[in-house]
Amino acid sequence: MKLPKLTPLQSRLLASVIATLLVVVIWISFQPHHFVYAAELNPLPLVDGDQSHFGDSLPPFPVEGHGLELEEEIRDGGGDSGEGGAYEPDFAYFDRSLIGRAPDGVDALVNNVKKEMDSNPGKTHNFVLEKSQVQGKKAEPGTGFPSRLEGRGTENTSNGDGFVGLEDEDDVMDVVKRQQGNMVYISVSTCRQPSSNITLITDEPPQLMLYVSTDQRNQKPGPDAKNDLAHEPIPFKSGLATFSVQANSDVYIGVEAPKLTEGWTGNWHYEVAASIDGWYHSYNDTSPFLWLVDTDADSALFISYNLTKENSSEEINDKWAKMDSPFTMYTFDTTRWGMTGAGLERSVCGLKEQFQATRANVNVAADMTRRYGAGGNRPKAQFHITGLNASTKYVGFLAMEGNGTTDPLNVPGNAVAQAGGRVWKQFFWTTKTADSSCQVIFNLKFCTEVAYAVPSSPTFQNNSTGLAALYDDRAAAYFTNFSNSLAQIACDTTGTAQYSLAKTCANCSHDYKEWLCSVLMPRCKDFSDPDPWLIDRNVGTPFPNGTFPYQGNLSNENEAKRRRLAYNQSRNPMIDDDIKPGPYKELLPCEDLCFDIVRSCPAALGFSCPEGRMGEMSYGRRLGDGRNLTCNFPGAVVDLNMFRGGCETGNVTSFPLGAVPVEGYRNRLCSVFFAC
Incomplete structure (x- = not known):
């Protein structure tokens, strides 16, 4: 029989069919002889709490790693729902995010995204960061700040865990590292906690407890499920718990709210977050x-x-100074803080909620500045807190609230703040007394380094800007007269004709300005301050309440002070004529400020420093220990980190920010002026 003649199209179709059939035959010939395995399973338990397992006779899967892995776990759960774990399939090539969902009573977390939760006493809530999030690509570093002092590494990898689209060996290694496991950073921050219903109770509120598991046999870690934990239960400390673990699979989290004892009422509100990029x-x-x-x-x-x-560039410094402050400050009366806020010292959201509830008239104004300090005038954050009470001890916290993204702010000391924010160590300080004649001024136009309390009066109580302008304008006027005198000196001339081979007119002008501002604007202290290096001023004027200094303590020394002119007036006549403060004590300007202008300026200007008793009444000396501010100078600040008792104990540093330490500075002066 003659075969029919095929058209070209029919010929190609026939060839394709034959090739397909051959591929199918070859594929079948290489497959195992069994496609399905079966095993007899034990019956499910009839009594709660028992465990059943698949029979030990279950044969191996046909191809290692490509089959269906089965595991059953029945146990008591720790979640608020009280439900135990249930059978859950886990396929080798499919993640739960694709084929299923988190177990009942477990909330799924997303990388770098917080979840807020209320929790009643005695309850535990569970969360999971699923494998797809754990093995995901790290977030790109933020670019919202002028400079980065500690950047995170970036992961230039493809989407998913495959190698498709990778451009070089580094990209391949990034994916391999993620498959081996990423570091997962878990943090939980308490925003609200139970309060005391007993006035005399002094203990902190009970803290939450954190549980973490990376084992699928414990998908609801908690007080009733402590088996297979990644670490011992982690107690919260001052409202914060953190834990990091390297993982390449699901990470299970439990947060336990303890039962309340007598004297406490209420519940908790907290934020929980997990991240592969850093601490939220x-x-x-x-x-x-x-x-x-x-x-x-x-x-x-x-x-x-x-x-x-x-060594930052001028451009970077300027950008920082011009941006809005990324920081904030929370401050509390220590008495009230002890009753309502203690136990939240490490929580940004807890501090914020407490401050909003208890702030009353307290206001915090934050901005950026490049003033105050000889260390290159680098940018700093500045905080002016108003509405405080006199003679009151306060506790404060510097914080940076998160911006809701993965952009971190990098500042010195490994201070990398992620989206949830960062809190720095608490500190204490005490305000001056109600009888104080002192008022803080800052941000002056001419005397840019001046930032401290100066003599004032009730006239300027609500007009610190006017008070600052009064002092600053007078200083600028004196400096204009000085500049006219200095202009008579041949500053811009040959080296052999200059008045000094070591100093110039620019040095003279700078040192005179620092001396002028420090002398014209005395640093004011409470009249009750007992520090021996302070000088009494205006002792012949009454306090706001009508009483006079030394009343009831008129010793021979005090009687002599009442008769001496130096103690009955201010250093600057303008203060008594235009401001009219009451009694106060003055922290004298440092003697080296006077030495500097004598050394830097031409002898023709006739500068000299007083000696003997007159010198002791006019200038103070810096102590070499750096613990006490014994004289005033530009950029002098209190070191809140030296002692934890608070600044009222005299915890200060006696050198400008970025300048040489006190001892080195004193030795430099000594080598010039004294026989050391």
Whole structure:
């Protein structure tokens, strides 16, 4: 029989069919002889709490790693729902995010995204960061800040865990590392906690407890499920719990709210987050990252440490100074804090909620500045707190609230703050008394380094800007007269004709300005301050309440002070004529400020420094221990990190930010002026 003649199209179709059939035959010939395995299973238990397992006779899967892995776990759960774990399939090539969902009573977390939760006493809530999130690509570093002092590494990898689209060996290694396991950073921050219903109770509120598991046999870790934990239960400390673990599979989290004992009422509200990029919530326990500039009866001025490196460019420094402050400050009366806020010292959301509830008239104004300090005038954050009470001890916290993204803010000391924010170590300070004649001024136009309390009066109580302008304008006028005198000196001339081979007119002008501002604007202290290096001023004027100094303590020494002119007036006549303060004590300017202008300026100007008793009444000396501010100078600040008792104990540093230490500075002066 003659075969029919096929058209070209039919010929190609026939060839394709034959090739397909051959591929199928070859594929079948290489497969195992069994496609399905079966095993007899034990019956499910009839009594709660028992466990049943698949029979030991279950044969191996046909191809290792490509089959269906089965596991059953029945146990008591720790979640609020009280439900135990249930059978859950886990396929080798499919993640739960694709084929299923988190177990009942377990909330799924997303990388770098917080979840808020209320929890009643005695309850435990569970969360899971699924494998797809654990093995995901790390977030790109943020670019919202002028400079980065500690950047995170980036992961230039493809989407998913495959190798498709990878451009070089580094990309391949990134994927391999993720398959081996990423570090998962878990943090939980308490925003609200139970309160005391007993006035005399002094203990902190009970803290939450964190449980973490990476084992599928414990998908609801908690007080009733402590088996197979990644670590012992982690107690919260001051409102924060953190834990990191390397994982390449699901990470299970439990947060337990303990039962309340007598004297406590209420519940908890907290934020929980997991991240492969860094701590979502963080805390720095080594430093408050702040200097106290000065206080008066109802306000306080703080500045942060420098925010850029010493060798940062002028462009970077300027960008930092012009941006909005990324920091905030929370402050509380220590008495009220002990009753309502203790136990939340490490929680940004907890501090924020407490401050909003108890702030009353307290206001915190935050901005950026490049003033205050000889260390290159690098940018700092500045905080002016108003609405405080006189003679009151306060506790404060520097914080940076998260911006809701993975953009971190990098500042010195490994202070990398993620989206949940960061808190620095708490600090204490005390305001001046109600009878104080001192008022804080700062941000002056001419005397840019002046930032401290100066003599004032009730006339300027609500007009610190006017008070600052009064002092600053007078200083600028004196400096204009000085500049006219200095202009008579041949400054721009040959080296052999200059008045000094070591100093120039620019040095003279700078040192004179520092001396002028420090002398014209005395640093004011409470009249009750007992420090022996302070000088009594205006002792012949009454306090606001009508009483006079030394009343009831008129010793021979005090009687002599009442008769001496130096104690009955201010250093600057303008203060008594235009401001009219009551009694106060003055922290004298440092003697080296006077020495500097004598050394830097031409002899023709006739500068000299007083000696003997007159010198002791006019200038103070810096102590070499750096613990006490014994004289005033530009950029002098209080070190809140030296002693934890608070600045009222005299915890200060006696050198400008970024300048040489006191001892080195004193030795330099000594080598010039004294026989050492």
